[in-house]
Amino acid sequence: MIITKFWFFIGCILISVLMALVIMVPWFKRSRSNGDNQLMSINVKNFKARLVELEQDVDDGLINHNQYHHQKTELERQLLQAAKVDKLKIQANQTSKIVLLILIPLLSIGLYLFINNSNKNLFDLWQAQNKYHQIADDLLTNKISSPPAGSVNNNEDMQALVAVMQTNVYQNAYDGERWLKLAELFSAMGATDSSALAMARAYQVEPNNIEVASQYAQALFFSNGGRLTPQIRAIINDILQKEAQNQTAQMMLIIGETSEANYNEALKWANKLKQQIKNQPMSAVNKLNALNSIDALIKEIKYKQQTSINP
Incomplete structure (x- = not known):
């Protein structure tokens, strides 16, 4: 059981990582294309447009060459500064995504551990269902009168079988015969209160069934x-x-x-x-x-x- 739980846990981690990669990788690609290319292309375009305006001002005699070179140097400085800011923004954005990439598996693991601690018998019930599902159904439908030899070896196995039989009855809640069999099981175990409740439920769902009515x-x-x-x-x-x-x-x-x-x-x-x-x-x-x-x-x-x- 420990080995089975271990591989189940490892499988949950791998699936979480895979889902995180499927979600995040396209996001990183979009970040590079939309961040680096689009932002830089806009800044360069503005720089060239402003440079053309300065050259036109020189030709028109509005500014001299010294003023032209000074303003051109200022534009180049602004372009470099904008590139640095954009790069920092992109790096910050990528960092947040990396953190999110790590958090998705961690949150999945935490959720699994929380559920596992809150419902410690859930995994055992799944295993019992896998082992005793058909036996429980056959017992409740009178196909067999007792579990096959070797299927129930100790008290733990018996408890697992009873749990599966209860689940089977709940899944077929309108079958009076199954409730009746469950009541007989509880009675044999000495659980009189549970037997009475199951018997009452059997009669409630099938009041016209003479066998159910007689036993109730x-x-x-x-x-x-x-x-x-x-x-x-x-x-x-x-x-x-x-x-x-x-x-x-x-x-x-x-x-x-x-x-x-x-x-x-x-x-x-x-x-x-x-x-x-x-x-x-x-x-x-x-x-x-x-x-x-x-x-x-x-x-x-x-x-x-x-x-x-x-x-």
Whole structure:
């Protein structure tokens, strides 16, 4: 990782220098042509025009030869002085450009270091994206059930994979299944608050998805101690309207009504589920086990009902 960062840093410097050269070299060329040639040509032109005027004054008898030579010498001095001033201006201009040529890479380096210090995990996330992007996507879309062997070797790798999965979910923010998978991941990691938030987001984006709604209702149900709140009832009723024989929804009603001492309502749902299991095609062993479980649940509800009547 250190070597990779080093070459990335060197690449940033080289690109900055290249950009500075591309911008500055034409500027230097324009400075020489526009500064040296144009300014000097104007001064020389003025000098020649003034010299012609002096020669004309001599011919017209307005000045004598001594005055002519004196004023000519003064013009030559002024021309030399102007040339020196122009040269100093050009040198100052070039110096400022050289300073700018140096500052561009330095500012780029400073900006890189500032960003790197402000977002120290950004580069690690890029590397994790490059390594785990496809694995994360396959996990979130049920193409695989676990990371390939050797892809996650330590806790650092696991954290990197989780970060990439989160990024993937955010990039597909309207895919309820991905939010659901992320919620399951958080739940497995013991991050209950994050799991609840991800589950809520899954239901928000896909309220008509029965699997999403069922798992969200379960999460709310068990976080509420197995009791039915108005929100949970509304979600369960919506599930049963879409899928009348949804066993997850029915079991939550049985447990919830029992915990609220609504035994008749609990028995109604339990007997309905028992009849549904009898009619459901499955192996004889599985059906027998399921019926024994529901019979034991019905027996327990009746016992609690009887105890509440005759304590």
